[in-house]
Amino acid sequence: MTSAREVVVTGLGATTPLGGDVASTWEAALAGVSGARTLENDWAEKYGIPVTFAATIKVNPAEVLSRPETKRMDPSAQYAVVATREAWADAGSPEVDGDRLGAVVSSGIGGIQTILDGWDTLRERGARRMLPMTVPMLMPNSPAAYVSLELGARAGTHAQVSACASGAEAVGYAVDMIRSGRADVVVAGGTEAAIHPMPLGAFAASRTLSLRNDDPQRASRPYDVDRDGFVLGEGAAVLVLESAEHAAARGARVYAKVSGVGLSSDAYHITSPDPEGTGQVAAMRFAIQDAGVTPADIVHVNAHATSTKVGDLTETASIRKLFGPDADHVQLSATKSMTGHLLGGAGAIESLFAVKAVSERLAPPTINVDNPDPELQVPLVRDEPYKLPGGDIAAINNSFGFGGHNVALVIQNH
Template structure:
């Protein structure tokens, strides 16, 4: 395609105010599975990917829980690639390779100057920074790894994915704490709707299982203390919840304009129909108690999608299992949708994967999309009893089957600093068989 053709196509897209954004490729690596199919099947079974961390660096620390990825993200990478990419970047590349292949994209169907990347993280890579600092202190400046800065950059994962897919339009790395991965999808939608991109590879990657990160969250008293039973430790929305469990991994999605996807005959999982963003301006860590910021983000997302609260069948919650966080979100759900009898089914995936910070929103968006695509909602693990005063319909005990007409879902995320992001997905008309089969 020559420059004139590209410019004409871009201008046509800008003039089309009704540009739809669709999801055509999915890729992830989580504590439950090394890919999308493995993670999805484990979620439907209600399995836990959480355990007691037993690495050597934990010896001088109190017992700590975490969700280690199901597989080493560096497997399959060349030795030189492993040395030049942080663990979070390795997660991102592995998940992006799966999503790119799942979308059926190649050099013939993806014009590099019409492909963008938005891959985000809350922290970047702490290990690379601290390892470099330790080398400087103990061995001198000449022994500092030369790739310390590139490996620790906040845009390191996004840059690595851009190299993988030969994206020439632009590389972005949004930083919105724990809503970073969800915000990446908002940015992707904006790029496609503006007519700037045909394809955006977007999501989040994070590797937070580092002693400094864990110790910091422990000092805030944000972590679960159920070290004697790791699988039951993360209890979103349960009356006996006592804090989060950190996890690691990545979730990457391929988004396209509907026109581009249909022209190449791509399989479409869902439409990302609406986006909403707000900020609490309340506290750097604590959520606004009544969830007013979440209410604003969700309502904006629904309006953007052109749907009403009554249309929403599923709410994939932020659900960190902290006392204030779940309570605030539950109040927001009731404010938007009504009480449990009126509102959508609610599921909280962190009960199984842990909280992967900047990757969580993207991983949970994949679960939301698959729920619509297959008509099945994974349960919330460890839920037995709802707090008094809260009124939400938590899916638990087993998967929930959606009816044929139930094809709208909301994914909600929130992050330190009061960042709120909500996405509204619309599922396909012809649903898959409901058995979790990705083929």
């Protein structure tokens, strides 16, 4: 049953491999720009890592935050705070009682750089040389905590951890907070800062990373027959969610509404999706039912689409299974082809992209698809943005994570 308390998006913020804010990130996405870059370090040679590139953050947070702030925050929290400040300003810096303001900012891995750097310091220089702020920096809830401190959010501060579905689940939880009456405004999103030799080496060992070292910008190629894995990315995205009543009372500008949330789990395998797509279908079905729409109303899907052999086609088969003939008019975008895979931040930036797509009626392109997989079962937006239709439209953002986590969000024009 659809909740009577409508949830709208009034602010957007981001810092990504494509740009240091929403405007530059969205412009680059529409232009089909890749954020993948060759790493300027000796990790490959020093540690035997077979991957020499990643989608690194475009703008160093030190250019935005003060030195004391960067000293006490892990990069994952730095990115979240940068995105939050933009989103809050974009929403008009609303005056809201802190008891009615929530924060839900997730990370799939948390302060991995702090953990690993802290261990190096302990091993090489001893406990006396460790940073006193090490524990609050490494906590997975650290980004959410800093966002709550930034805004004085006291209605609840949460950090869902569901691997690559974390950012989208954060948005879904924020919707529930507003619908249930716990909060009038919730700042929600995801962040990740895991470009470090250990995560790179570990993902490479699992054979999930692309090895196109000679051509990083063309490495992430969802749905192409020659795809060979994802590109590790970093960054954060944050949405300001608000009850429609609260937004209207203060005359806020509204981008779109988040009208449906669907959650499920595969209970199949720790890393591989259920090949039948049962959980993915369920998450999308729940979201569509929650929104009070039908598959015929969905005109766009921002796909999870990481560029792995199995995952990409499982998702499109799931869409076809649920939508049937209605899948023929769904325009599919795989924006990880440009941003890389932000892990816990992926669902947040892709939710933001879905909001922008619905509000501007432009589906961003998928790049690097030179030879589409013949098993692709949904129309794919390639190379150029696709103009979405007028009238009332709806989009889905899919986010799936290791462990079998499935999240689908329905976003509609307002």
